Amino acid sequence: MKIKTVSQCTLEEVLKAWNKGFEGYFVEINMTAEMFLHRLVGEGLSPTHSIVIFDQDEPIAIVLNGFRIVNGKKTAWNGGTGISPDYRGKGVSRLLMEEALAIYEREQVEIATLEAIKENKVAIALYEKYGYAISNQLLFLSGEYEGEFEHTARIHIETIRPEQLPHFPFYQEDVPWQCSWQSVKQGEAKIFYNDDNKALGYMLYKTVWNDSGEVERILLYQLEILEDRHQNLLPNFLESVITCPVQMTAVNFLANNPATSFLIKNGLKVTTEQVQMKKQF
Template sequence: MKIKTVSQCTLNETLKAWNKGFEGYFVQIEMNEEVFLNRLVGEGLSPELSIVAFDQNNPVGIVLNGFRQIDGKKTSWNGGTGISPDFRGKGVSRVLMEETIAIYERENVEVATLEAIKENKVAISLYEKYGYTVTNQLLFLSGEYEEKVEKPVDIHVETIRPEQLPHLSFYQEDVPWQCSWQSNKHGEAKVFYNENNEAIGYMLYKTVWNQEGAIDSIVLYQLELLGNGNVEHIPHFIASITKHKVKLATVNFLASNPATSYLMENGLEVKTEQVQMKKKMDS
């Protein structure tokens, strides 16, 4: 078994490792060249620190890795570990995990993170063997949402760029990797204030437009209520984007987030459940 970095592989080798690695997986995540390259850039994944396992000249496994400063700590993200079906159960995942942990140690990572499909007990067990623990339950929701505003509320809306979010004192940086502002620089963000100019919540999202120039769907990455906010404010948050019936989806929303419960009570259904896992690296 030979390990190469993604930067040492051809694009075809890397794509083969990824697509074969997730063949028959719980959700379909096959990628073409354009989607793969966009994901590398958009999610801050490192070709130099991501790895591919080879059996002779055949790419049979892959781990994609990203690195960021989150809450002042160098944090890594395993953006996908895949093993070709013919090589599952033959120790490839162990080789990849040991090399990945070694990379994290060399890079002085303080916190290692990843997400796993909740039903994928084999993967979760593997990660637990390497010191990861489950920290959060995460949900992908989707469905049709219709405006639920019943009475006017004095809310001031400020539209900002995602890059401005970390400069707000109340912004919570520690969110699942794909929900962070860094992964959604082409998205949109709004902050909401009450009549006393106190922040009551914020959203990070993306709007998808149809050929007629109307909003086709909304993807929510963050919808957070702050101390002065409450669940009754959520419909006003969404109405600031559109007051029409719309397809709505969430990415890795915490099951414990009040917004998650609200959306499930108002037309959205659970499509995928994941667990967030973290490992505190030894200093």
């Protein structure tokens, strides 16, 4: 077997490694070339630090890696590890992990992160073997938001670009990779204030429009209240972008986030459970 970086492979080889690697997985992630390239760029993944394993000329496994500075520390993210069904349980996962960790060492990574499907006990055990530990329980939520739309609390709203968020002192940088502002550059952000101009919370989201120019879905990446006593303001936060029932998806929300339980009470259902795992170097 030989290892190549993604940058050394053809797009066809990389795409085959990815699609075969996630075949029969808990959540199949079959991608077209356009979808894969969009993910690579949108998630800030590095072709020169991501790898594909070959058996002869056949691409059989892949791991994608990205790097960011989070809270002043160089952080790596495993953006997908896949192994072709015929090669699972044959030591390929060990080869992938050891090569990925060697890359992290060379890049002087301080924290490595990844997400794993909660039911995927085999993968979680593998990551734990290499020093990862579960840090958070994450939920994907989806459904029609059924909240009320007539609230009178006085809040003031500032609409900003996602890349402005890290310049506010209350912004939480340490969130799942796909929920960070860097991964939602094409989205929108809002900050909510009271009459005294004190920040109450903020939201990072995308609006998906259909061909008729109507809102098709709201994708929520962060919905945060800064003090628990302001949980009653969550409907007001959401009303800043919607005024009637709409399909909504919450991406990798922390299970213990007050917004998570609020959304579940108001129509959304858990579609996928994941664990976030971290390794300290």
